[in-house]
Amino acid sequence: MEKKVKEPLNPYLAGVLLGLVLLASYVVLGAGLGASGGLTRLAAALELVLAPEHTLGSAYFGSYGTTPLSYYLVFMLLGVFLGGLFSALTSGRFSAGLEKGAAFPAWGRIGLAAGGGLLVGFASRLARGCTSGQALTGGAQLLTGSLVFLVCMFASGYALAWLFRRQWRD
Amino acid sequence: MIETFYLANGLNTPAGFLAAFLIGLAFGFVLEQAGFGSSRRIAGVFYFTDLRVIKVMFSALVTAALGLAYLQVFGLLGPENVHYSPTVLGAQAVGGLIFGVGFAMSGWCPGTSAVGMASGRLDAAVFLASAILGSLVFNELYPALKPLYGWGGQGVRLVHQSLGLGRTGFILVLTLAAVAVFQAVERIDRWRAQAPQGAGTGRRSLSLALVILALGLVVAPTPRPLKATAAPAAEPGLRAVSEAELLAAVAQAADHIEPEELAQRLLAGEPGLTLIDLRTPAEYQTFHLPGAVNLALPELDSFLRTTRPQGLVVLYSNGMTHPAQARDALQRMGHRNVYILTDGLKGFMERCLKPVSLRTEPLQPGLAEKVRAWRAFFLQPAGAKEKPSPAAEGATDLKAPGLAPTDWLAANLGREGIRLVDLRDQASYNQGHIPGSIRLDLESLRGAVRGVPSMLLPARLLAGQMSLLGLGPTDLVVLITDSKPRDATLFGLALERLGHLRYLILEGGSIRWTAERRPWDQKLPMVEVSAYPVPAQEDGFTVGFEEVLAASREKGTIILDVRPADYFKGLKSDEARAGHIPGAVNRPFQEDLTESGGQTVFKPLAELEKAYAGLIPAKDAPVIVHCRTGHQASQTWFVLKRLLGYTRVKWYDAGWTEWAAREELPVEK
Numbered sequence: 094m095e096k097k098v099k100e101p102l103n104p105y106l107a108g109v110l111l112g113l114v115l116l117a118s119y120v121v122l123g124a125g126l127g128a129s130g131g132l133t134r135l136a137a138a139l140e141l142v143l144a145p146e147h148t149l150g151s152a153y154f155g156s157y158g159t160t161p162l163s164y165y166l167v168f169m170l171l172g173v174f175l176g177g178l179f180s181a182l183t184s185g186r187f188s189a190g191l192e193k194g195a196a197f198p199a200w201g202r203i204g205l206a207a208g209g210g211l212l213v214g215f216a217s218r219l220a221r222g223c224t225s226g227q228a229l230t231g232g233a234q235l236l237t238g239s240l241v242f243l244v245c246m247f248a249s250g251y252a253l254a255w256l257f258r259r260q261w262r263d
Numbered sequence: 264m265i266e267t268f269y270l271a272n273g274l275n276t277p278a279g280f281l282a283a284f285l286i287g288l289a290f291g292f293v294l295e296q297a298g299f300g301s302s303r304r305i306a307g308v309f310y311f312t313d314l315r316v317i318k319v320m321f322s323a324l325v326t327a328a329l330g331l332a333y334l335q336v337f338g339l340l341g342p343e344n345v346h347y348s349p350t351v352l353g354a355q356a357v358g359g360l361i362f363g364v365g366f367a368m369s370g371w372c373p374g375t376s377a378v379g380m381a382s383g384r385l386d387a388a389v390f391l392a393s394a395i396l397g398s399l400v401f402n403e404l405y406p407a408l409k410p411l412y413g414w415g416g417q418g419v420r421l422v423h424q425s426l427g428l429g430r431t432g433f434i435l436v437l438t439l440a441a442v443a444v445f446q447a448v449e450r451i452d453r454w455r456a457q458a459p460q461g462a463g464t465g466r467r468s469l470s471l472a473l474v475i476l477a478l479g480l481v482v483a484p485t486p487r488p489l490k491a492t493a494a495p496a497a498e499p500g501l502r503a504v505s506e507a508e509l510l511a512a513v514a515q516a517a518d519h520i521e522p523e524e525l526a527q528r529l530l531a532g533e534p535g536l537t538l539i540d541l542r543t544p545a546e547y548q549t550f551h552l553p554g555a556v557n558l559a560l561p562e563l564d565s566f567l568r569t570t571r572p573q574g575l576v577v578l579y580s581n582g583m584t585h586p587a588q589a590r591d592a593l594q595r596m597g598h599r600n601v602y603i604l605t606d607g608l609k610g611f612m613e614r615c616l617k618p619v620s621l622r623t624e625p626l627q628p629g630l631a632e633k634v635r636a637w638r639a640f641f642l643q644p645a646g647a648k649e650k651p652s653p654a655a656e657g658a659t660d661l662k663a664p665g666l667a668p669t670d671w672l673a674a675n676l677g678r679e680g681i682r683l684v685d686l687r688d689q690a691s692y693n694q695g696h697i698p699g700s701i702r703l704d705l706e707s708l709r710g711a712v713r714g715v716p717s718m719l720l721p722a723r724l725l726a727g728q729m730s731l732l733g734l735g736p737t738d739l740v741v742l743i744t745d746s747k748p749r750d751a752t753l754f755g756l757a758l759e760r761l762g763h764l765r766y767l768i769l770e771g772g773s774i775r776w777t778a779e780r781r782p783w784d785q786k787l788p789m790v791e792v793s794a795y796p797v798p799a800q801e802d803g804f805t806v807g808f809e810e811v812l813a814a815s816r817e818k819g820t821i822i823l824d825v826r827p828a829d830y831f832k833g834l835k836s837d838e839a840r841a842g843h844i845p846g847a848v849n850r851p852f853q854e855d856l857t858e859s860g861g862q863t864v865f866k867p868l869a870e871l872e873k874a875y876a877g878l879i880p881a882k883d884a885p886v887i888v889h890c891r892t893g894h895q896a897s898q899t900w901f902v903l904k905r906l907l908g909y910t911r912v913k914w915y916d917a918g919w920t921e922w923a924a925r926e927e928l929p930v931e932k
Contacts, residue, residue, distance in 0.1 A: 104322070172290065177300060186300055
């Protein structure tokens with residue numbers, strides 16, 4: 094990566110672009126954006142390999158059938174990854190490593206990332222979506238539940254962020 | 264109306280996958296450009312060190328909300344072609360709270376972490392793997408979480424409905440709120456003096472643009488399709504039909520109703536049927552079909568809008584041209600369920616009312632009796648013919664087929680034209696029953712048909728049974744069970760097979776009746792054997808395995824397997840093979856029932872409505888219900904078709920008994 098690291102896009106411009114991508118998704122797909130939907134399909138596919146009988150018999154993953162990956166959000170997630178990869182490479186922002194404050198131990202940051210992932214993966218299922226599928230997609234559709242999700246998400250984030258502040262301390 | 268993948272039911276097809284992939288590419292690209300490949304930058308929102316998450320999210324949200332509103336104003340997008348997810352307030356609030364903790368803890372959410380991983384971040388990869396694990400945990404805990412998962416379910420709910428505001432007004436408020444948030448955020452940036460350079464540029468122009476767009480909505484025209492912005496469930500029926508759908512319906516003759524069928528339905532006093540006579544008032548005065556309303560073509564739309572008929576609407580004139588043109592126009596305006604009478608009133612006279620003695624063509628079996636019944640009914644002197652049955656006066660307040668409260672039955676007990684059929688076992692009946700009720704063993708309606716056991720008998724044999732019970736086609740039949748509503752619904756299907764729609768199921772059955780200490784005796788009623796007419800047509804709702812197999816392959820039809828979950832999953836089986844029909848969805852029939860004080864009743868309609876809205880995309884979506892022998896499925900059929908108003912519900916009577924035994928049919932576990 095010889096290229097100069099570019100600053101990210103102006104946030105308002107990025108926001109408008111993101112809004113337009115979401116609109117395009119409504120218009121073309123007839124459904125908004127989603128990321129956790131793809132993840133949960135990956136989870137189901139994984140469990141299907143490990144314990145097929147159990148997975149198909151479970152009330153939640155069972156409804157995905159024997160081919161959980163045949164689902165549009167799996168392909169969207171793949172697109173997100175590749176789109177992000179392209180952008181990171183061309184902007185020079187690709188950098189392999191763990192992102193944390195210099196004064197914080199690596200295992201601590203990994204632990205927090207893992208703990209956060211667990212909560213987010215679980216909560217996305219409970220709320221039927223994540224930041225993309227629920228907060229943004231449903232929020233722009235003015236759905237009551239999606240906006241409640243958005244408010245609750247920021248409320249608990251701000252309430253407890255103090256506990257996790259040290260990971261960013263240099 | 265844009266043909267989205269969702270509307271075409273094509274999200275999960277190769278073309279849908281490609282479209283989703285391409286949108287994903289753009290989504291990932293923008294997220295990374297926004298700087299969301301970095302957890303530190305994202306987490307900055309919680310420590311006021313970098314507030315771009317708020318700037319990006321809110322400008323995206325308002326941009327998309329405004330764009331969506333404009334597309335709706337122009338009738339291009341609405342709940343028909345865009346998926347709207349239901350609001351489940353409790354689950355979403357709790358989910359949001361947990362999500363926020365995880366978000367602050369890790370600095371990632373699912374979408375950004377995919378971009379973070381693509382940017383080489385190890386913590387993003389750890390987060391993603393954990394999030395997958397989190398979904399797994401949810402799946403394992405799901406049985407215990409079910410109440411929480413459904414807590415506060417309200418169906419599709421728009422926030423302005425919840426707040427009692429207009430949509431445009433709410434969007435304006437939202438836009439102004441976003442503008443205020445942007446300003447506050449810039450102020451925080453300046454105050455902390457930590458803002459990256461140039462972070463504030465563009466705020467004013469964006470704010471201005473958004474406010475102008477929001478104000479534009481206030482003055483924008485609001486054409487009719489805007490109705491669609493309400494929750495789909497709240498506006499049943501008014502979904503405009505595309506030209507292609509219209510042509511397809513015409514090609515399949517799905518826009519016609521045959522005179523014989525109409526005659527039978529009118530004779531049976533079908534509730535909710537609206538008959539519209541399009542001829543001149545003079546012709547109408549001379550003769551019209553009973554119950555018909557005389558309207559001129561321009562009056563049709565407003566009439567249907569104000570009366571909102573729930574059942575069939577049949578248009579007729581002398582011929583077919585005017586009704587056909589009117590029907591197409593009405594469908595374009597979004598009125599569903601409108602049919603034209605094949606061959607018009609002339610055809611009706613010729614095919615239904617022409618005396619048998621004048622007919623030269625060979626008569627179908629049973630037609631002669633029917634023609635006599637029709638002539639007696641339709642050619643009565645004016646005045647007498649507006650009432651289909653003596654029982655109608657007492658029963659007008661109840662929708663049949665439907666449920667009869669015990670109060671209603673107590674008030675109407677002994678009234679002419681109301682017949683009671685008790686489906687409990689013989690010993691219980693002998694010990695005591697509702698006065699005047701006749702007992703029938705449900706099994707006398709079933710038998711082996713073409714080698715498949717426990718099939719509902721053909722119409723001819725059912726008509727024989729009804730004749731033995733002394734029932735006539737215009738009787739209002741009240742069905743009584745103890746704790747098994749499915750016994751009543753199976754009898755109901757026997758009546759439906761005969762085209763007999765005047766039946767009610769006693770709510771709470773004999774148990775509620777006796778608990779309320781209502782009349783009860785041990786006498787056998789006097790019954791005169793009648794000659795119940797045999798319908799000429801098939802019942803229209805029973806399907807064989809061929810149709811189910813085709814539905815299972817094509818995926819457009821929802822196959823509801825109503826057996827208990829263990830049987831669906833193949834953990835238990837009493838048949839040749841265990842499992843279920845590929846693609847079938849399990850909704851055990853017991854889940855439609857609730858018990859209190861020993862009385863088994865259907866769950867409240869709102870609850871059923873909600874449960875099935877989650878399984879079946881639209882009221883006119885094709886559905887096939889089945890169980891093992893057809894008995895349990897008769898209950899789900901009744902719930903969907905008669906209580907909830909789903910219009911295309913079919914019944915696979917042979918069910919798992921047949922499917923499991925036919926080895927060539929595919930089974931899924």
